[in-house]
Amino acid sequence: MGVLFNLRTKVDKYIDDKKLDGAVVRGKIALQTGFLLALVSAASPDDPIKIEKLRKAAESVLQAKF
Amino acid sequence: MKTISIKTKVIMVLTFSLTVGAAVQVGLVRDSYERNVAMVAQSALSSAQRTFDSLKARQLSSLALASSALANVEAIRDLFEKGDREALHAYLTPLYNDLKSREIPIMTFTDKEGNAFLRMQNPKSFGDSLQAITTVRKTMQTKEVAAGVDLAKPGLSAGSCRPILGKDGTAIGYIVVGCSLDQFVVTMKAQTADDYILMGYKSFLDEKLYRNGRKARGQPDTWDQFGTILVFGKTVEPQPTDEYEKELQNLPAAGRLLERASVNGKTLVRGVFPLYDAAGGAIGGIFVQHDITALHLGMKRVQNLAIAAVISLALLLCFTIAIVLNRLVFARLRHTMDIVTRVVGGEFSQRIVPASGDEVGHLEELFEQFRTIFVGLVDDVSKQQAKDDEKSA
Numbered sequence: 001m002g003v004l005f006n007l008r009t010k011v012d013k014y015i016d017d018k019k020l021d022g023a024v025v026r027g028k029i030a031l032q033t034g035f036l037l038a039l040v041s042a043a044s045p046d047d048p049i050k051i052e053k054l055r056k057a058a059e060s061v062l063q064a065k066f
Numbered sequence: 067m068k069t070i071s072i073k074t075k076v077i078m079v080l081t082f083s084l085t086v087g088a089a090v091q092v093g094l095v096r097d098s099y100e101r102n103v104a105m106v107a108q109s110a111l112s113s114a115q116r117t118f119d120s121l122k123a124r125q126l127s128s129l130a131l132a133s134s135a136l137a138n139v140e141a142i143r144d145l146f147e148k149g150d151r152e153a154l155h156a157y158l159t160p161l162y163n164d165l166k167s168r169e170i171p172i173m174t175f176t177d178k179e180g181n182a183f184l185r186m187q188n189p190k191s192f193g194d195s196l197q198a199i200t201t202v203r204k205t206m207q208t209k210e211v212a213a214g215v216d217l218a219k220p221g222l223s224a225g226s227c228r229p230i231l232g233k234d235g236t237a238i239g240y241i242v243v244g245c246s247l248d249q250f251v252v253t254m255k256a257q258t259a260d261d262y263i264l265m266g267y268k269s270f271l272d273e274k275l276y277r278n279g280r281k282a283r284g285q286p287d288t289w290d291q292f293g294t295i296l297v298f299g300k301t302v303e304p305q306p307t308d309e310y311e312k313e314l315q316n317l318p319a320a321g322r323l324l325e326r327a328s329v330n331g332k333t334l335v336r337g338v339f340p341l342y343d344a345a346g347g348a349i350g351g352i353f354v355q356h357d358i359t360a361l362h363l364g365m366k367r368v369q370n371l372a373i374a375a376v377i378s379l380a381l382l383l384c385f386t387i388a389i390v391l392n393r394l395v396f397a398r399l400r401h402t403m404d405i406v407t408r409v410v411g412g413e414f415s416q417r418i419v420p421a422s423g424d425e426v427g428h429l430e431e432l433f434e435q436f437r438t439i440f441v442g443l444v445d446d447v448s449k450q451q452a453k454d455d456e457k458s459a
Binding site for chain 2: 022023024025026027028029030035037038039041042047052
């Protein structure tokens, strides 16, 4: 438990650090993954498919390695 | 094609339509030009034919008058009847010189069998038969005055023949007065400003006589220039490449329009009308050249203007339609997509406000309703998730 949430946290931090437009970036990632980042919490189960989708979407939108 | 934007597709369709429109317009301009050229060419041909007929009629009338006057002079008749060639020549010399100065250089007397008795233009030549000359033959048959164009051994001429009547009223001989047709085309050019080439069939001529005549006048020998036909008068040099012989074949009485030509940067329309002798037989034709360079350049200018106008219109329309489409459709769609992205990204407070009641406005309204439902669902799920988290804690 927590891999998916950790990944979400990393993405949030990257957005904050780079001072990006959070709503737009998260929206683009959500549209690629098919689920809302806002609904990923610490209690969210570590679905490997969701984790992979989030990683790929984040890397594609942010052009960074996660 | 699927990846091309609607804006590009609309501009492509518009450009295609305008190009087709331009092509049609250019086609119409060309068609109109062709009709105008055909009309101008026909008009030039008819005008040339009328001018020639009018000049010929005037000339033949003068010749008929001269022959009539001569045939009725008693002294001339008496000298002719006596067969005194020298006395007749001496008597007629002042009168002949006067007529010659008025471009009537042919004055010939024949006996009643049509044999030359006296040629004022060549007194030493007599005794030969002139029956091959249509005008003479016609007068001998009808005993009436005849006038017309003749293509005979010496060349092409217009002439009038009338009988010289003896005291008993019978024909004792004939008098022929005539002029060359070579200068007709020069007079026609002065009247119409068009160029002419007068051609006739060589079969009516005597080659030796023709060649000697040209040589005596210091003119180049053109006997072999155009096959079975010969140039008798011209205001412009004939083109060696033109098929004059072929163009004279089966020529209708009203003449015929020929292929357009470009010579020394000039655009010319051409035509030819037939030349008939006194008996109505075809003996050649007159080629007409009318300069339409100004008309041709005018058409080119209109065509270029039409193309430039269509291109300008196409650019202006593309630009205007692109701006209008962008403002009415694409900018609003982009704005809606931006808000949907932001809402999905967690900024639930963003609202889509329809800008107008048009089709895109209806879509914006639909998206706003969808957004409201979506935000409500997310809110419910968030609350449920918070409760689950509390329970599990």
